[in-house]
Amino acid sequence: MNQPGFLDVISFGPGGWGAALLAGAWMTILIAISGFLIGSIIGTFGAWAKISGGRTIRGIADGYTTVLRGIPDLLVIYLFYFGGSAAVTAIGRFFGSEGFIGFPGFLAGALAVGITSGAQQTEVFRGAFKAVHRGEIEAAIACGMSRALRFRRIIAPLTLRHALPGMGNVWQVVLKESALVSITGVAELLRQAQVGAGSTGMPFNFYVVAGAIYLMISTISGALLQWSERYFSRGVRRN
Amino acid sequence: MDWTFTLETFISLVAAIPLTLQLAATSILLGAFLALGLALLRLSGVRVLDWFARFYVFVFRGTPLLVQIFLIYYGLSQFPAVRHTILWPILREPYWCAVIALTLNTAAYASEIIRGGLLSVPHGQIEAARACGMPRFMVFRRIVLPLALRQALPGYGNEMISMVKATSLASIITLMEVTGVAAKIISETYRAIEVFIVAGVIYLTINFLLTRLVHVVEYMLSPHLRAPRLQTPVQGESK
Numbered sequence: 001m002n003q004p005g006f007l008d009v010i011s012f013g014p015g016g017w018g019a020a021l022l023a024g025a026w027m028t029i030l031i032a033i034s035g036f037l038i039g040s041i042i043g044t045f046g047a048w049a050k051i052s053g054g055r056t057i058r059g060i061a062d063g064y065t066t067v068l069r070g071i072p073d074l075l076v077i078y079l080f081y082f083g084g085s086a087a088v089t090a091i092g093r094f095f096g097s098e099g100f101i102g103f104p105g106f107l108a109g110a111l112a113v114g115i116t117s118g119a120q121q122t123e124v125f126r127g128a129f130k131a132v133h134r135g136e137i138e139a140a141i142a143c144g145m146s147r148a149l150r151f152r153r154i155i156a157p158l159t160l161r162h163a164l165p166g167m168g169n170v171w172q173v174v175l176k177e178s179a180l181v182s183i184t185g186v187a188e189l190l191r192q193a194q195v196g197a198g199s200t201g202m203p204f205n206f207y208v209v210a211g212a213i214y215l216m217i218s219t220i221s222g223a224l225l226q227w228s229e230r231y232f233s234r235g236v237r238r239n
Numbered sequence: 240m241d242w243t244f245t246l247e248t249f250i251s252l253v254a255a256i257p258l259t260l261q262l263a264a265t266s267i268l269l270g271a272f273l274a275l276g277l278a279l280l281r282l283s284g285v286r287v288l289d290w291f292a293r294f295y296v297f298v299f300r301g302t303p304l305l306v307q308i309f310l311i312y313y314g315l316s317q318f319p320a321v322r323h324t325i326l327w328p329i330l331r332e333p334y335w336c337a338v339i340a341l342t343l344n345t346a347a348y349a350s351e352i353i354r355g356g357l358l359s360v361p362h363g364q365i366e367a368a369r370a371c372g373m374p375r376f377m378v379f380r381r382i383v384l385p386l387a388l389r390q391a392l393p394g395y396g397n398e399m400i401s402m403v404k405a406t407s408l409a410s411i412i413t414l415m416e417v418t419g420v421a422a423k424i425i426s427e428t429y430r431a432i433e434v435f436i437v438a439g440v441i442y443l444t445i446n447f448l449l450t451r452l453v454h455v456v457e458y459m460l461s462p463h464l465r466a467p468r469l470q471t472p473v474q475g476e477s478k
Binding site for chain 1: 301304307309314316406407408418422432447
């Protein structure tokens with residue numbers, strides 16, 4: 001049997017896995033972005049609940065962040081993947097369909113990553129909101145801005161500026177967490193590497209390349225985040 | 240909720256707790272030594288050593304832990320040379336591969352925490368120790384290290400909790416720790432919610448106890464930061 005060399009792993013020619021790995025990397029980015037967005041939305045509501053919710057709502061938000069930061073992400077992915085399938089199958093049976101219906105792995109993965117990162121985003125947004133000077137909000141009230149306008153023009157932009165470094169950290173965590181979604185069979189980067197490793201018998205080469213691609217994605221996105229941090233705090237005086 | 244099923248699940252998951260704790264404790268302990276070494280390399284002032292430690296931290300923090308586990312467990316066996324070394328009995332075992340991957344991974348994160356601790360030691364303390372005539376190593380052992388560890392402890396506590404969570408990934412390379420057993424039960428019964436709750440309670444309890452333990456150690460290590468106990472004068476005693 002003709003053993004493929006290291007270059008065949010990354011080549012785009014016939015017998016090369018370059019295209020498959022690249023498609024996997026794209027899927028990884030898609031999962032990470034979806035998870036990050038879901039997490040940001042949850043985080044916004046979570047922070048709002050913790051800051052200005054009543055005792056019950058605050059209790060729920062506290063419970064949510066404590067639980068989700070204390071249990072492994074893998075467990076959450078299992079919950080969504082298998083729990084989702086069980087739920088979908090039950091719904092299918094209700095409508096008279098026989099047999100098992102699988103829950104889409106991408107959706108389960110993005111939801112699971114979103115819900116775990118949402119707990120971290122909640123804390124990031126809460127901390128960022130606390131860093132907004134009272135005076136700015138008071139000034140907005142004094143100008144006669146309504147609640148919605150105040151939120152849109154003053155609170156949201158200032159909170160986001162303070163939140164950017166924390167959001168960058170969450171993004172890096174989400175990117176690495178997306179590798180766990182490979183257990184649901186979604187053809188993301190690690191899954192593609194597994195398939196390649198299995199069919200060529202060269203696991204080392206494939207996992208090294210996959211690792212290098214993860215490093216590349218995190219480095220490039222890290223640089224972008226740093227640039228945006230600079231851009232969005234261009235109005236802040238540094239001393 | 241089906242209580243018999245929940246109880247059965249609880250009993251099988253509790254039996255898996257020792258393996259989870261063993262994985263976490265071994266890799267945290269080994270990782271701490273490696274992390275200290277890496278932090279010292281970073282602070283050595285020798286450029287080559289500094290860059291090596293930087294590169295190590297960059298690689299291990301920039302790639303998913305699962306890729307690292309796969310690389311060690313599946314990847315290394317690609318080379319016949321590895322299979323003929325005396326290390327093969329270790330690298331063949333999923334347990335040791337998981338421990339190695341977790342150790343290398345936590346060392347990267349912890350080295351930054353320890354480095355921060357070492358940098359936080361006030362220079363005056365070191366000068367005082369030198370003035371007392373302590374040799375270099377004794378200054379490190381008696382002054383720098385204890386102060387640095389005290390300073391690094393809160394951050395290290397967070398890292399320990401992430402390690403307890405990270406042990407769940409060992410289930411992907413067939414180890415039957417808590418998440419492994421949970422995944423097995425879920426995939427056999429498709430009752431994700433009950434199993435998730437039981438496993439979640441177990442992880443939350445472990446992490447809660449770990450947090451308390453770190454707090455106790457922190458309290459013990461910082462008598463100098465506590466307010467002195469007030470001496471209440473004994474009643475009826477005249478001046």
